[in-house]
Each structure stands twice: as C-alpha cells, then as structure tokens.
Amino acid sequence: MAHAQVALLNGMGELPAAAEVVVAPSALHAEGVRAALRPEVGVALQDVHSAPKLGAFTGSHCVEQAKELGLGWALAGHSERRTIWKESDAEVAAKCKVLLEAGLQCVVCIGETLAEREAGQTMEVCVRQLQAVAEGALADPAAWARIVLAYEPVWAIGTGKVATKEQAQEVHAQLRAWVAARAGAGAEAARALRIVYGGSVTAASAPSLIAEADIDGFLVGGASLKAEFADIIKSVEHKKPAAA
Numbered sequence: 001m002a003h004a005q006v007a008l009l010n011g012m013g014e015l016p017a018a019a020e021v022v023v024a025p026s027a028l029h030a031e032g033v034r035a036a037l038r039p040e041v042g043v044a045l046q047d048v049h050s051a052p053k054l055g056a057f058t059g060s061h062c063v064e065q066a067k068e069l070g071l072g073w074a075l076a077g078h079s080e081r082r083t084i085w086k087e088s089d090a091e092v093a094a095k096c097k098v099l100l101e102a103g104l105q106c107v108v109c110i111g112e113t114l115a116e117r118e119a120g121q122t123m124e125v126c127v128r129q130l131q132a133v134a135e136g137a138l139a140d141p142a143a144w145a146r147i148v149l150a151y152e153p154v155w156a157i158g159t160g161k162v163a164t165k166e167q168a169q170e171v172h173a174q175l176r177a178w179v180a181a182r183a184g185a186g187a188e189a190a191r192a193l194r195i196v197y198g199g200s201v202t203a204a205s206a207p208s209l210i211a212e213a214d215i216d217g218f219l220v221g222g223a224s225l226k227a228e229f230a231d232i233i234k235s236v237e238h239k240k241p242a243a244a
Contacts, residue, residue, distance in 0.1 A: 005225060006036050012230055015040065016237040019217075022073050022107075023224070027061050031069050044073030044107065047081060050094035052102065063102040074099055077109040077129065079154045089129050093136030100137055100146055107148045107219065108133050109198070114155035123174055126151065130175065134182060144189035148196055149175065150219040156199030158221060165208045165215075168197045172214035203231035210235050 005023075015021060022042035025033045034043045045066050054062035066074060076099065077092035092108070099106040110129040112122045130149070138144055151171055156163050163171075172195045180190035197209055198219030209215050217236060223229055 003036075005229065006033060008227060008230055009041055010036075010038050012233070016234060018239050019233055019236045021233055024073075024075055024107075030071060034070050042073050043071050044075060045071060046075050046078065048074045048076070048095055048099060050091060050098055052098050063098055063104055066104060067102060071104070073105050073107065075107045075109060075150075077133075079109060079111055079152055079157055082109075083154070089132035090136070092129070093132040096133050096147065097137035100143055105146050105148070106137075107150050107196075109150045109152050109219070111152040111154050111199075117153065117155060122153075122171060126171065126175060127178055130178070134179075134185070139184065141185055141189045144179065144185060145192040148194045148217075150196050150198050151175065152198035152219055158200065160200055162200045162202070162205045162209075163197070165212050168199075168209060169212035169214055172197070172212070176214055201232060203228035203235070206232045206235040207238075210239050213240075 009021070020042070022044050023033065023037070024044040024046045027045055030043055030045060037043065045061055047061070048066065049057050049060040049062050051057065051062060053064055054060060063074070076095040077087065081087045082092070096106045096108055110126050112125040116122065116125050138147070151168070153163050155161065175195055176190045176193065179185045179193055180187045194216040195214060196217040196219050197215050198221065201209070201218045201220050202223050206218060210217070218232060220229060220232055223232060
C-alpha cells in the first residue's frame with residue numbers, strides 16, 4: 001500500500017461505526033503498513049501457505065509469520081490465485097482452515113468467470129467453491145462469524161465492469177440461503193456471515209451496492225489505491241441492519 005494511502009486512512013477522522021476496514025498490502029510492505037497505520041484498521045496478507053509453519057516453501061508466507069507481524073487477517077482464494085496459480089478449491093479450503101486454527105480471520109474469495117456466467121453456472125461454481133471451505137474449515141458453526149465471504153465475479157475484476165446491484169444481490173442472497181440451509185451451519189451462521197462484493201467497486205457504484213440487503217461491504221481493488229477509497233468506506237454509513 002502506498003504511503004499516500006496510509007496517510008489517507010490516518011487522516012480520515014472517525015471511521016463509520018458500521019465499517020471494519022482491513023487493507024492487504026504486498027507482503028513486503030505489511031510490517032511497515034501495520035506500524036504506520038491507525039490501529040483500528042486491520043492489515044492482511046494477500047495469501048498464506050496452507051502449512052501452519054513455514055518449511056521448504058521458498059517465497060511463501062505462513063500464518064505464524066503473520067501473527068509475528070501483528071496481522072490479524074489473510075485472503076484465501078483470490079481469483080488471481082485460482083486462475084494464475086491454479087489453486088484448487090481444496091487448497092483454498094486448507095488455507096482458510098490453517099488461518100482459523102491459528103486464530104486469524106480469513107477473507108474467502110469465490111466467483112465465476114464470464115464463460116461460466118454466460119453458461120448459467122454462477123451458483124454452481126460459487127457453491128462448489130464455498131462447499132469446499134465449509135467442509136474443510138467451517139465444521140463449527142461459530143467459525144462462520146470469523147470469515148468474510150467475498151463474492152468477486154472474475155469478469156468484473158479490473159475490467160471496469162461492475163455487476164449490477166441486482167446481479168450482486170441475487171448471488172449474495174442465494175449464498176446466504178445456502179449457508180442457512182446447510183446442516184451444521186443454520187440461520188444463525190447465515191446471519192453472522194459477512195458477504196462482501198468485489199469487482200471494480202468505485203465510489204460511484206458503492207452507495208447503490210451497499211444499500212442491498214445482503215451486500216455487507218466490499219473487497220476493493222484498484223480504487224483502494226485512489227483517494228476515492230475514503231468515499232467507499234464512508235458509503236457504509238447508511239447501511240441498514242439486516243432484519244431480525
């Protein structure tokens with residue numbers, strides 16, 4: 001994360017009460033960002049190895065290293081890890097499991113490609129990816145409250161295309177319903193689960209997206225490196241609580 005963005009966040013004044021802000025700089029900058037950034041903003045690694053302790057995995061980072069640096073979060077299953085590094089659903093689930101077992105929180109990313117959406121496979125893909133995590137890391141219903149599920153349609157990442165609020169809400173609602181119906185999870189876990197949208201989110205698109213009932217926040221890409229990131233954070237000020 002650029003020094004300018006640390007200064008931006010530090011200078012924002014009081015953050016919205018409804019917002020939990022977590023940033024994910026490169027691993028090279030994580031320690032410096034944690035030291036310089038206001039303490040109420042979390043810092044995450046962009047990825048971790050699925051082994052709990054780092055061994056002969058040159059270039060990888062483990063959960064113990066994250067804890068040593070005072071980081072409380074990490075991402076698992078970002079679309080670029082799934083596509084470029086060919087990470088399987090099982091590998092993503094293993095990473096989530098090792099994070100939760102180490103006492104860290106995990107942002108689990110799922111989402112479909114353009115070809116999969118056009119083939120009508122959006123929910124099939126998303127449920128398959130989430131099922132692997134549920135079976136591998138979320139046997140305890142309470143664990144659902146310690147993850148953030150990020151729906152990031154691959155076709156909307158870095159393309160300037162944003163899923164309409166209706167498209168995003170439809171997927172988020174179906175994901176929450178799947179969690180509620182799943183044995184061992186249930187309605188309480190579904191209510192506790194935060195489902196955020198990621199896909200070319202901007203200050204212009206954030207207010208209409210966050211107004212949807214099942215969109216709880218955002219996984220912000222390119223806009224997190226711009227001044228508008230502050231406006232995206234502020235957009236959650238008017239988020240209405242979910243109905244009981």
